[in-house]
Amino acid sequence: MFGLIGHLTSLDHAQAVARDLGYPEYADQGIDFWCSAPPQIVDTIKVTSATGQQIEGKYVESCFLPEMLASRRIKAATRKIINAMAHAQKHGIDITALGGFSSIIFENFNLSQIQQVRNVTLEFERFTTGNTHTAYIICQQVKAASAMLGINLSDATVAVCGATGDIGSAVCRWLNARTDIKDLLLVARNQERLQNLQSELGRGTPMDLETALPKADIVVWVASMPKGVTVDPTTLKRPCLMIDGGYPKNLDQQFSFEGVHVLKGGIVEHSLDIDWKIMSIVNMDVPARQLFACFAEAMLLEFEKWYTNFSWGRNQITLEKMDMIGQASVKHGFRPLLDLNRQPLAAKAS
Ligand code: NDP
Numbered sequence: 001m002f003g004l005i006g007h008l009t010s011l012d013h014a015q016a017v018a019r020d021l022g023y024p025e026y027a028d029q030g031i032d033f034w035c036s037a038p039p040q041i042v043d044t045i046k047v048t049s050a051t052g053q054q055i056e057g058k059y060v061e062s063c064f065l066p067e068m069l070a071s072r073r074i075k076a077a078t079r080k081i082i083n084a085m086a087h088a089q090k091h092g093i094d095i096t097a098l099g100g101f102s103s104i105i106f107e108n109f110n111l112s113q114i115q116q117v118r119n120v121t122l123e124f125e126r127f128t129t130g131n132t133h134t135a136y137i138i139c140q141q142v143k144a145a146s147a148m149l150g151i152n153l154s155d156a157t158v159a160v161c162g163a164t165g166d167i168g169s170a171v172c173r174w175l176n177a178r179t180d181i182k183d184l185l186l187v188a189r190n191q192e193r194l195q196n197l198q199s200e201l202g203r204g205t206p207m208d209l210e211t212a213l214p215k216a217d218i219v220v221w222v223a224s225m226p227k228g229v230t231v232d233p234t235t236l237k238r239p240c241l242m243i244d245g246g247y248p249k250n251l252d253q254q255f256s257f258e259g260v261h262v263l264k265g266g267i268v269e270h271s272l273d274i275d276w277k278i279m280s281i282v283n284m285d286v287p288a289r290q291l292f293a294c295f296a297e298a299m300l301l302e303f304e305k306w307y308t309n310f311s312w313g314r315n316q317i318t319l320e321k322m323d324m325i326g327q328a329s330v331k332h333g334f335r336p337l338l339d340l341n342r343q344p345l346a347a348k349a350s
Contacts, residue, residue, distance in 0.1 A: 002057040002302035003088045003096030004045075004295045005081070006278070007064040009248040014065055017281050035076035037063040039084040041091065046275040047299050050333025055302045058093060059278045060084050062102060066226035066248060069101070078109045086117035089126060094307050096127050097298035100247040103129035103166075104224045107314050125309045128301060130294020132311040133329060134266040135170035136322040137293040138220060138245050140336040142175070145263050148340060149239050151217050159185040159216035161209060162223030164193040167245065167266070169200075170317035171220055176201050177319055185212040188223070216240065221250035221265065228252030233260050247292065261340050266293045271333035290337060300328045 008014040011031055018026035021042060026033070043059035062084035068077040081102050088096040098106060105111070106129075115122050146153055158175055162168040163186040175181055184204040186194050194206035213219065214235045221244040228249050238259030244251050245265030255262050273288040280287035301310055310325065311317065329335075 001093050002055060002298040003060055003091075003093035004057065004099060004278075004298060005039075005060045005062055005084045005088060005096055005102050006099040006282075006295075007062050007066075007080075007101060008282070009066065011065055011067050014063075020281070031065065031067050031071065031073070034063055034065050035068065035073055039063060039080070039087040041087070043276050043278045045278075047270070048272050049303050049331075050271050051303075051331065053303055053332075055299065057299065057302065058088070058091060059276070060088050060096070064101065064105070066101060069105075070226050074109065077105055078111060078114075081105045082111055082114055082117055082122075085122055085127060086120040089120055089122060094126060095298050095301045097130040097294045098127055099130065099292055099294050101224065101226075103131065103294075107166075124312070125307070127312075128294075128297055128309050129166065129311040130292070130297035131166045131170070132317050132321050133297035133300065133325045134245065134293040135167045135174070135317055136326045136329065137268055137336045138167065138171055138222065138243060138265050139174045139178070139322070140326070141243050141263060141265060141338065142171075142218060142220065142241075143179070144336065144338050145241055145243065145261070145340060146218060148338065149241055149261060151239060151241060154180045154182060156181050156217040157183040157185060157215050158218045158220065159187055159207070159212040160220045160222065161187040161212075161250065162221065162246075163204070164188040164190065164197050164315075165222055165224060166311075166314050166317065168220070168222040169197055169315045170322065171222065172197065172201055172204065173317070174319060174322065176203060183215075185216060187212050219243070221246050223250050225250055233257040236260055263340055264337055267291070267337040268293050268296050268329070268334040269337050270296075271335070285339070296329065296334050297325060300325060300332060300334075303332050304328055 041058045042061045045057040062080045064080035185207045186204045218241045242262045243265040270289045284290040
């Protein structure tokens with residue numbers, strides 16, 4: 001059985017979802033209540049592969065909210081993740097994906113040191129960050145969506161925001177080895193890590209976000225920001241492809257600006273309906289078929305019976321592993337979301 005550990009994007013979102021899911025006692029509560037709420041299994045899942053194979057899984061809501069980081073409730077945030085992992089293991093789940101901020105908190109706060117959670121000794125090989133599949137899908141989105149927009153990669157400047165992160169560094173490695181892009185701009189805050197990435201790649205220009213955006217034909221957003229940033233679309237090149245892989249989204253607005261195309265990054269579409277309700281809660285356009293690539297990684301590991309922490313640690317994603325999970329992804333009927341036209345026309349940009 002596979003598992004997915006997820007969280008909602010904000011306190012407002014959590015309150016609305018609690019009401020919808022039939023937990024009215026959670027719906028009017030503030031952040032302190034969520035800090036003490038235990039993990040819950042809120043969905044059971046059945047997935048059928050394109051090969052006909054069927055698997056079952058469970059969705060564990062950790063009750064973590066990004067506001068816990070913003071308001072420095074670090075202890076609560078770390079407890080959420082470690083308790084959700086123990087909960088998944090206690091329920092006999094073989095391989096569980098740590099969605100969104102779960103793996104970021106696990107790594108940033110060295111949670112591998114906390115192996116004992118009450119009577120559960122965590123077996124880390126039962127968990128995966130899902131980041132190898134996420135990086136693979138984002139790279140496929142870069143390739144296919146740029147072609148759809150007539151952006152020639154050999155003439156393109158690509159900015160990766162969050163370049164030194166786990167997903168961002170894998171995307172940079174792939175862009176460097178598998179494409180002939182003209183320029184690679186590396187965006188993050190820590191200069192030492194940027195220099196190290198530049199040395200590893202043998203190319204790429206470290207740059208701050210404001211300087212990089214107007215130069216980029218393609219922007220890959222994979223920064224771990226608890227809140228999205230606002231971008232002035234008039235400063236962007238046209239056409240400009242923005243692939244937003246953040247969760248919560250790195251961009252806090254939607255664009256209806258001619259020539260600026262925002263694609264939901266790291267999202268896959270399955271070729272068959274999935275029996276679950278959780279993706280309507282996180283506002284997928286087609287909730288029965290669309291999901292986060294990291295969650296799909298846990299499904300792929302279950303389909304293939306690769307019971308191992310396939311994606312683990314930081315900045316260790318190799319092209320070989322991206323190829324391997326990519327082949328499994330295609331085999332079982334997942335494809336990268338390429339819906340450039342279904343952008344909600346919410347923001348006024350001109
Ligand atoms: P990491 O923590 O490994 O890396 C985050 C990167 O973002 C680092 O390069 C960091 O560098 C940079 N960063 C953070 N804040 C800022 C900022 N304000 N400005 C510029 N750069 C910044 O994260 P992951 O690679 O694991 O995840 C990245 C994103 O992808 C997250 O939003 C996560 O939730 C999402 N995600 C999506 C998945 C999907 O299936 N679609 C799956 C898993 C994750 P520095 O600190 O030096 O600035």
